Amino acid sequence: MKHLLSTHDLDVPTVAAIMNVADHMSEINARSVPKVPALLGRTVASVFFEDSTRTRVSFETAAKRLSADTMSFSASTSSVNKGESIRDTIETLSAIGVDAFVVRHASSGVPVSVTEWTDASVVNAGDGWHQHPTQALLDAYTITRELGTGNTLAGVRVAIVGDIKHSRVARSNIDLFARLGARVTLVAPGMLLPAGLAGPGITVTDALDDVLPDVEVLYMLRVQRERMDAGLLPVGGEYSARFGLDERRARMLSGDAIVMHPGPMNRGIEMVMDPAELPGSRILAQVRNGVSVRMAVLFRLLGDGQLGA
Numbered sequence: 001m002k003h004l005l006s007t008h009d010l011d012v013p014t015v016a017a018i019m020n021v022a023d024h025m026s027e028i029n030a031r032s033v034p035k036v037p038a039l040l041g042r043t044v045a046s047v048f049f050e051d052s053t054r055t056r057v058s059f060e061t062a063a064k065r066l067s068a069d070t071m072s073f074s075a076s077t078s079s080v081n082k083g084e085s086i087r088d089t090i091e092t093l094s095a096i097g098v099d100a101f102v103v104r105h106a107s108s109g110v111p112v113s114v115t116e117w118t119d120a121s122v123v124n125a126g127d128g129w130h131q132h133p134t135q136a137l138l139d140a141y142t143i144t145r146e147l148g149t150g151n152t153l154a155g156v157r158v159a160i161v162g163d164i165k166h167s168r169v170a171r172s173n174i175d176l177f178a179r180l181g182a183r184v185t186l187v188a189p190g191m192l193l194p195a196g197l198a199g200p201g202i203t204v205t206d207a208l209d210d211v212l213p214d215v216e217v218l219y220m221l222r223v224q225r226e227r228m229d230a231g232l233l234p235v236g237g238e239y240s241a242r243f244g245l246d247e248r249r250a251r252m253l254s255g256d257a258i259v260m261h262p263g264p265m266n267r268g269i270e271m272v273m274d275p276a277e278l279p280g281s282r283i284l285a286q287v288r289n290g291v292s293v294r295m296a297v298l299f300r301l302l303g304d305g306q307l308g309a
């Protein structure tokens, strides 16, 4: 497989192989000069048709630390505003010379289409409500390294809380965490919980307080107001009261539970308390690990020529 489009592309041995490479990349990132020549002469283009801060910077940092050249394209500053199609954009950049495209788009399925317009590798950096596979990898990596479970999540109790319906992060993480053996509880109001997600190892509830004492990982999702039809979100602070993380709920967690969030956080909505006050917060560890994991993905795709183990 020369692309990474979905967590479904990742079998368990491939995930383990990526995590092992990510450990080497973390070691490189801890050096005073965090750069190696592994992808010298390769070009990674980040093509973002939707806003992003951390994902774009994370991929571009990952490419640069492996000495790849980077090209950066955002819809707001490009000829897309002059009506150039996505296909024309990809074909133009391919003609300049690109080895990997990192693609984000508000519509599900765009990264798959991009594979038909280029010979380069394609990495999905988030498409619509669909998938965000490197987020799932960096989150699984963060949990395994924080909990010391090797390359598996066998038996790890994870609660994923909030706007599951609109979240590509939730779809990606539920699939990957469950296949790595985690026991996943989805906590959401009925209207933000699509049908059909329950399955082996996955349970569903709307009672956050009931699950808090038992979880090892509390994964808070961003409420995706920009993707929501008017009227879906409970008003007047009701969402925060039922599903927000505040001091009272933080005290219900076991002492060694960790708290995660993919960012960007909505302070005062799902994150009611200041995460700096949460000893279990691993939100910045996620960001750091994101660079290592994306280095591992780019290295395997462009250095080894394939993702698989």
Ligand code: NCD
Pocket (backbone or CB within 6 Å): 054, 055, 126, 132, 135, 168, 169, 221, 222, 224, 262, 263, 264
């Ligand atoms: C996520 C995304 O864009 O899918 N953010 C990210 O990549 N770090 C999550 C979100 O927007 O809620």
